[in-house]
Amino acid sequence: MSNKEDSISLPLVHKGKVRDVYNLGKSYLIVASDRISAFDYVIPTIIPDKGRVLHKLSMFWFDFIQGIVPNHIITGNFESFPLSLKQYEYLRDRSMIVKKAKRVDIECIVRGYLAGSGWKEYQKSQTVCGIKLPVGLKESSKLPESVFTPSSKEEGGKHDENISFEEMVERVGKDTAESLRRISLELYKKVSEYSFLNGIILADTKLEFGFYDNQLILIDEIFTPDSSRFWETGKYEEGKSQDSLDKQYVRDYLERIKWDKSSPAPELPKDVVEKTMEKYISVYEKLTGVNF
Structure with a gap:
């Protein structure tokens, strides 16, 4: 039984900052690693169990939002994986077999609160992404x-760029753009209302979509601490x-x-690793009601 990510001998399609995608023929295997990225750089220090939190929380949400939009999950349960994958114990609770969708190259960001780059822009021009x-x-x-x-989804290490809705229409067409906006806002509403009742503010989030059999489906991970900003309602x-x-x-x-964000990223000290993990587990437990 192999318990390391580097021992997985499957055709690697894409090594992302955090997730690795393997080709299984008719489907993909997406594996959430324990890597963490910040400012578009992968940090050399891993956050133990982080990938498992991302995976389990995503699976919780995919179940929760059924009925709004179809998604790419075939199975996220290691027990129902094909025998050929069962030799990789590392995959348990951190991987999903998914449909091969054609990705829409747009990050669908929904903001319910003014934070991050949105707050910076608002101070200058009273707008967020031109709104x-x-x-x-x-x-x-x-x-x-x-x-x-x-925002645009840029390849090759380039920063994703905020774009206007008009530019999105030019890139993907009016019908797709309007569907993406409607579905993203609907998903955010449902998840943020549920989160709030469980003591968590979902300040903003990013979602990704693809086409499968000519139908728009939700792909990637959803509503995790890597793709969302979570705050505690009590604080x-x-x-x-916010904390x-x-x-x-x-x-x-x-x-x-004062890291310059252009040279290789530094290692994280032990206390930052532990505190980060604590935050990830805390949000998982509050939102799912299940002990990690």
Whole structure:
């Protein structure tokens, strides 16, 4: 039984910052590693069990949002994997067999609160991704209504760029763009309302979609601490940056040590690794009601 990611002898289609995609012929195997990235760099230190949190939380959400949009999952249960994959114990609780969808090269971002790059832009121009917002909002303010702010999906290490809805229409066509916006906002609404009842604010999130049999489906991971900004309702305070239950903790550490974001990323100290893991597990347990 092999228990390491580098021992998986399957055709590798794509090695992402965090996930690896293997070709199984008619389907893909997506594996969530324990790597963590920040500012578009993979950090050399791993966060133990992080991949398992991402996988289990995604599986929880894929089940939760059924009925809104179909998704790419064939199975995420190791016990029902084909025999040829059972030799890799490493895959348990961190991998899913999925349909081979043709990815739409747009990141579908929904923001319910003013944070991160959105807050930076608002201070300059009172807009987020060109969308005009009311005067007088503060850092971490709840927006009057959630906004859909797409970004381009860039290959080869280039930064994804925020784009306007009009530019998205030019790239993917009006019908697809409108469907993506409608579905993304609907998913955000359902998940953020549920999260709030469980003590968690879903400040913003990013989603990815693809086409399978000419139908738009949800792909990748969804509503995890890697793809979303989670805050605790009990600690939330408008007018400042929040203590996030996601990888913001790692970003904050890298900002504190004044890393230049262009040379190779530094190792993380033990306490930052432990605290990050604690945050990931905490958000998983609060949202699912299950002990990790």
